[in-house]
Amino acid sequence: MVRVIDDEDRTAQARELAELLVRSAEESKAVFTGTAAEIDLPVPLARAIVRLSEPAPMRELADDLACDRSYITNLADQLEERGLVDRVTGTDRRIKLLRLTAQGQALREKITRRVSESALVLRRLDDDQRAALRPLLEALLDSSGES
Amino acid sequence: MVRVIDDEDRTAQARELAELLVRSAEESKAVFTGTAAEIDLPVPLARAIVRLSEPAPMRELADDLACDRSYITNLADQLEERGLVDRVTGTDRRIKLLRLTAQGQALREKITRRVSESALVLRRLDDDQRAALRPLLEALLDSSGES
DNA sequence: TATTGTTATACTCTATAACTATA
DNA sequence: TATAGTTATAGAGTATAACAATA
Numbered sequence: 066m067v068r069v070i071d072d073e074d075r076t077a078q079a080r081e082l083a084e085l086l087v088r089s090a091e092e093s094k095a096v097f098t099g100t101a102a103e104i105d106l107p108v109p110l111a112r113a114i115v116r117l118s119e120p121a122p123m124r125e126l127a128d129d130l131a132c133d134r135s136y137i138t139n140l141a142d143q144l145e146e147r148g149l150v151d152r153v154t155g156t157d158r159r160i161k162l163l164r165l166t167a168q169g170q171a172l173r174e175k176i177t178r179r180v181s182e183s184a185l186v187l188r189r190l191d192d193d194q195r196a197a198l199r200p201l202l203e204a205l206l207d208s209s210g211e212s
Numbered sequence: 213m214v215r216v217i218d219d220e221d222r223t224a225q226a227r228e229l230a231e232l233l234v235r236s237a238e239e240s241k242a243v244f245t246g247t248a249a250e251i252d253l254p255v256p257l258a259r260a261i262v263r264l265s266e267p268a269p270m271r272e273l274a275d276d277l278a279c280d281r282s283y284i285t286n287l288a289d290q291l292e293e294r295g296l297v298d299r300v301t302g303t304d305r306r307i308k309l310l311r312l313t314a315q316g317q318a319l320r321e322k323i324t325r326r327v328s329e330s331a332l333v334l335r336r337l338d339d340d341q342r343a344a345l346r347p348l349l350e351a352l353l354d355s356s357g358e359s
Numbered sequence: 360t361a362t363t364g365t366t367a368t369a370c371t372c373t374a375t376a377a378c379t380a381t382a
Numbered sequence: 383t384a385t386a387g388t389t390a391t392a393g394a395g396t397a398t399a400a401c402a403a404t405a
Contacts, residue, residue: 070339079334082342083240085349086333090237092353093230109372124386133374138388152387159381159386186233187226189352192217195229201345202232205336206239256395271363280397285365306363306404 093185100179104172110149113140113163114173120153120164144169240332247326251319257296260287260310261320267300267311291316 070078101111116129123137130137141163144150149169153162165173181187186195217225248258263276270284277284288310291297296316300309312320328334333342 075334075339076328076331079331079342080328082333082346082349083331085346085353086233086240087237089349089352090234093233107371122386132372134387135375135389136373139373141387155386157382157386161387181223181227184223184226184230185352186229187222189354190348192222194348194351195226197344198348199229199232201337201341201348202229202236204341205236205332206232207336254394269363279395281364282366282398283396286396288364302363304363304405308364 089185096183096185097180100176100183103179104176106172106176107143109140110144110147111176113137113144114149114165114169115176117150117163117165117169117173120162122155122160122162124160126163236332243330243332244327247323247330250326251323253319253323254290256287257290257294258323260284260291261296261312261316262323264297264310264312264316264320267309269302269307269309271307273310 097111098108101108104111106114112130113126116126121129123141124134127134127137141150141152144163145152148166149172150163150165153164154160155162186198190198244258245255248255251258253261259277260273263273268276270288271281274281274284288297288299288308291310292299295313296319297310297312300311301307302309333345337345
């Protein structure tokens with residue numbers, strides 16, 4: 066008895082799989098959201114802090130977070146108000162680096178530690194499962210085979 | 213030579229994996245977003261239409277889409293303006309069912325067909341890869357092992 | 360009294376366009 | 383003239399609270 070998968074089945078199953086994928090990612094993101102909430106920090110600010118492992122030009126942050134420069138100004142203002150970053154003028158005086166304050170660094174460590182501890186990929190998958198998952202996601206993301 | 217994975221490695225790799233997962237889902241969602249754009253329909257309206265395979269109480273839709281009842285009213289207004297749904301009073305007269313019009317149904321079919329055709333899980337993974345991916349995502353989502 | 364849907368309002372996230380300062 | 387950041391403004395998406403109708 067040969068296992069045959071016709072196109073209709075395949076499509077229906079693919080849809081289910083895509084939904085699973087999106088839900089998995091959403092649950093994973095929920096861990097981050099929850100951590101940010103515990104710390105009483107809006108998610109966008111938390112995301113910015115995590116990227117600031119070292120001082121970075123605002124422009125660079127805009128590229129990293131895939132958003133407009135003006136929005137980074139907005140985030141920087143909020144982070145500054147909370148005493149979490151300083152703006153440091155660069156040697157090219159047009160550039161401003163965002164640098165975590167001591168308080169900002171402490172918060173960054175807290176966030177990354179908590180997120181790591183509760184990451185779903187750690188809590189729900191074992192080493193083998195993680196090893197199996199990676200190449201599949203890489204194949205999914207690999208745009209070299211783009212149609 | 214034994215392959216040892218210490219905790220620090222594991223955490224770093226898990227973070228990478230979580231990022232891959234989120235990016236995969238985002239690319240998958242981008243397919244949906246692109247389809248909605250082609251059809252000139254805001255994403256939330258497209259999502260609602262997809263759920264309406266058959267008439268459903270607004271309340272139910274709110275549960276499905278995990279949002280507030282008032283927001284469903286908002287969506288329903290927009291869908292109605294576009295001639296894509298009707299509001300049908302239920303036998304319990306408090307309830308209103310959202311029902312796709314002929315035009316709405318046609319649009320729904322167009323959306324689901326296009327999304328299926330361009331789904332990343334179909335275009336980038338083969339049958340075996342999809343079969344391997346599913347149980348991993350299920351393990352990730354399985355909350356029975358919740359801590 | 361509890362539930363469904365509606366209204367008015369407001370908040371969060373993010374972008375666009377025009378601007379200033381520096382290069 | 384091109385680039386970095388800023389300002390003012392606007393838009394999308396979504397929620398909260400108070401309300402009306404029905405159960």
